[in-house]
Amino acid sequence: MRKLGIWLKITPALLLVSLLCNFLCSGPVLAWGATTCFFGRCMTHQYILRAAYELLENDPAFVDSGFPGIEEIVQNDGIDWQTNLSMDWINSSQYDLLGEGPDDETKTAWSDHFYNPELAEGSNGNAPMAAKKYFIGLCQAMYGIEGGEGISSAKGAAWSAHFLADMFVPYHVIGMLASEAIVMNRTGNYILDEKITGPAFLYGRPDKPEEPPSGWGSGQNFYNALRRYVEYHNDVGPEAQRDWFDPWYLNGPGFGDLKYIYSSHVGWEEYANAQRRIKPYDALGVPDIPVWLNRYPTWETIFDNQAELVEEYCKKAAKETRDNLEYYWQNPEKAIDASIESVYTLWRSTISALKPQVEIIPVGSEDDNIYQVRAIIRNVCDEVAQQVLAKITVTGGVLESESIISIAEIANGVPAEVNWDIQSDDITQCQVVVEVMGVFEHTPDLQYAVARPEPVNTLTISVSPSQVYAGGTVTVTVQVYPRCETGLVITGLGPLRGPESPYYTDAEGWFSAEFEVDESTPANRRFTISVEVTELELAGTASFQVVSESNWWEREGREPYRYKDDTDQPVE
Numbered sequence: 297m298r299k300l301g302i303w304l305k306i307t308p309a310l311l312l313v314s315l316l317c318n319f320l321c322s323g324p325v326l327a328w329g330a331t332t333c334f335f336g337r338c339m340t341h342q343y344i345l346r347a348a349y350e351l352l353e354n355d356p357a358f359v360d361s362g363f364p365g366i367e368e369i370v371q372n373d374g375i376d377w378q379t380n381l382s383m384d385w386i387n388s389s390q391y392d393l394l395g396e397g398p399d400d401e402t403k404t405a406w407s408d409h410f411y412n413p414e415l416a417e418g419s420n421g422n423a424p425m426a427a428k429k430y431f432i433g434l435c436q437a438m439y440g441i442e443g444g445e446g447i448s449s450a451k452g453a454a455w456s457a458h459f460l461a462d463m464f465v466p467y468h469v470i471g472m473l474a475s476e477a478i479v480m481n482r483t484g485n486y487i488l489d490e491k492i493t494g495p496a497f498l499y500g501r502p503d504k505p506e507e508p509p510s511g512w513g514s515g516q517n518f519y520n521a522l523r524r525y526v527e528y529h530n531d532v533g534p535e536a537q538r539d540w541f542d543p544w545y546l547n548g549p550g551f552g553d554l555k556y557i558y559s560s561h562v563g564w565e566e567y568a569n570a571q572r573r574i575k576p577y578d579a580l581g582v583p584d585i586p587v588w589l590n591r592y593p594t595w596e597t598i599f600d601n602q603a604e605l606v607e608e609y610c611k612k613a614a615k616e617t618r619d620n621l622e623y624y625w626q627n628p629e630k631a632i633d634a635s636i637e638s639v640y641t642l643w644r645s646t647i648s649a650l651k652p653q654v655e656i657i658p659v660g661s662e663d664d665n666i667y668q669v670r671a672i673i674r675n676v677c678d679e680v681a682q683q684v685l686a687k688i689t690v691t692g693g694v695l696e697s698e699s700i701i702s703i704a705e706i707a708n709g710v711p712a713e714v715n716w717d718i719q720s721d722d723i724t725q726c727q728v729v730v731e732v733m734g735v736f737e738h739t740p741d742l743q744y745a746v747a748r749p750e751p752v753n754t755l756t757i758s759v760s761p762s763q764v765y766a767g768g769t770v771t772v773t774v775q776v777y778p779r780c781e782t783g784l785v786i787t788g789l790g791p792l793r794g795p796e797s798p799y800y801t802d803a804e805g806w807f808s809a810e811f812e813v814d815e816s817t818p819a820n821r822r823f824t825i826s827v828e829v830t831e832l833e834l835a836g837t838a839s840f841q842v843v844s845e846s847n848w849w850e851r852e853g854r855e856p857y858r859y860k861d862d863t864d865q866p867v868e
């Protein structure tokens with residue numbers, strides 16, 4: 297009872313202190329900072345996204361690439377540190393980090409943000425696979441590929457970039473799986489190999505170097521770190537998986553959230569965030585980033601290749617960070633610059649410098665419906681594209697030539713032209729897809745591009761019925777493709793009386809008007825109407841016939857037929 301009295305007295309004071317501490321110190325971060333609220337504002341991830349996007353936007357391959365917009369992308373990262381009154385008492389089942397970004401611990405597992413290249417594959421963290429998953433989502437959304445988990449292109453871009461950028465954080469290429477840490481703790485194995493923990497200087501900060509105290513890494517003894525981690529691991533709701541042990545993440549003062557707010561890990565990232573403000577992205581001073589090596593493309597493996605390369609690329613990044621751990625720890629702005637250029641590389645590999653443009657040109661006479669599909673393929677990067685293949689797929693028409701055409705190489709400024717012949721009775725219903733594949737040895741590139749022809753500038757004109765008697769009415773209809781509002785010049789109306797020029801289509805490119813055939817029009821005359829669309833340089837004709845009363849059906853008082861078919865029923 298007395299014990300309860302004391303708690304009742306000190307709890308409000310403790311609550312106040314921790315609230316104050318919470319407000320006054322930097323926000324928790326589970327990687328480069330991404331927190332967006334209060335004094336804990338630490339938006340390094342967002343900074344990396346924006347800087348990488350600027351590089352991508354200035355890349356000639358970006359134009360017409362369909363890559364998502366930066367504001368949408370940035371909205372898919374960022375977390376808020378939960379400033380609610382929960383003081384993270386043991387077993388309080390609350391979550392500390394929530395938001396749109398992958399650092400929201402209810403959205404991803406901790407191990408998705410880590411990869412320790414010094415440990416055996418399979419138990420060394422999941423970041424490369426997490427980056428790959430969201431990269432696939434980005435490509436599926438951008439290229440309309442079926443399947444996938446409905447990841448939007450903006451989220452795919454943000455999250456794949458996030459997990460890759462985490463690989464440049466020294467504290468994200470050390471550590472081990474929770475399952476192993478829990479066993480170590482239970483069996484009293486507190487002496488941990490440096491392969492797991494990384495070097496002891498990670499306890500301090502470049503501006504405040506410090507030796508780790510006993511139990512927190514001194515002599516590789518991590519007794520306290522393990523014990524505290526296991527408590528924290530269990531102290532979370534069912535939505536989160538705190539499945540990665542980072543010995544430097546919970547070593548702050550052991551009171552409430554302070555243990556991670558004042559941890560070595562968080563302290564360093566706050567330092568990094570401050571450094572990048574002082575030393576923003578410097579293209580000339582970027583350290584070597586992992587090399588992206590395109591794979592030889594095949595039609596079937598384009599996206600699988602890139603996805604596997606993303607996983608490899610993340611592992612390379614983690615290895616480079618681990619091999620240069622002290623350099624990146626001492627110079628976080630360099631690690632940030634390297635992650636900016638690597639994120640740009642990752643995104644650049646989803647688009648191509650190959651830019652096909654396709655048009656369909658009517659070539660045959662109006663009756664044989666032959667069209668030429670012309671593809672102009674430009675290469676907008678300085679490296680020559682080699683072994684280029686252009687493939688056409690036609691539905692609603694017949695291909696009259698080889699579907700795949702090969703072009704030895706395409707250099708920047710020297711576009712290649714390829715042509716196919718197709719036959720289609722109704723070109724407006726014909727679907728044409730042109731895919732281009734080419735090899736880039738040095739430039740990160742998807743090595744694949746797809747283009748659909750601009751709607752053919754076509755004009756369809758009809759006069760209905762096509763046989764009419766004097767005094768009868770006909771309907772003149774015009775459909776223009778592409779569908780747009782435009783002026784029509786209609787001549788050769790002959791005996792037709794009706795609306796006067798100027799004539800315009802509606803927004804759908806559609807025009808329709810009724811005309812009466814002058815009563816005095818002699819029978820058995822054929823008239824041809826001409827329609828011109830100057831704006832689209834289109835022209836076409838349609839004809840009709842004025843028939844006489846002697847026509848048999850006239851006598852029978854029936855509407856004249858356009859023509860008879862074997863059912864002897866009028867054809868609408």
Ligand SMILES: [Zn+2]
Binds near residue numbers: 326328399409458459
């Ligand atoms: Zn992260």
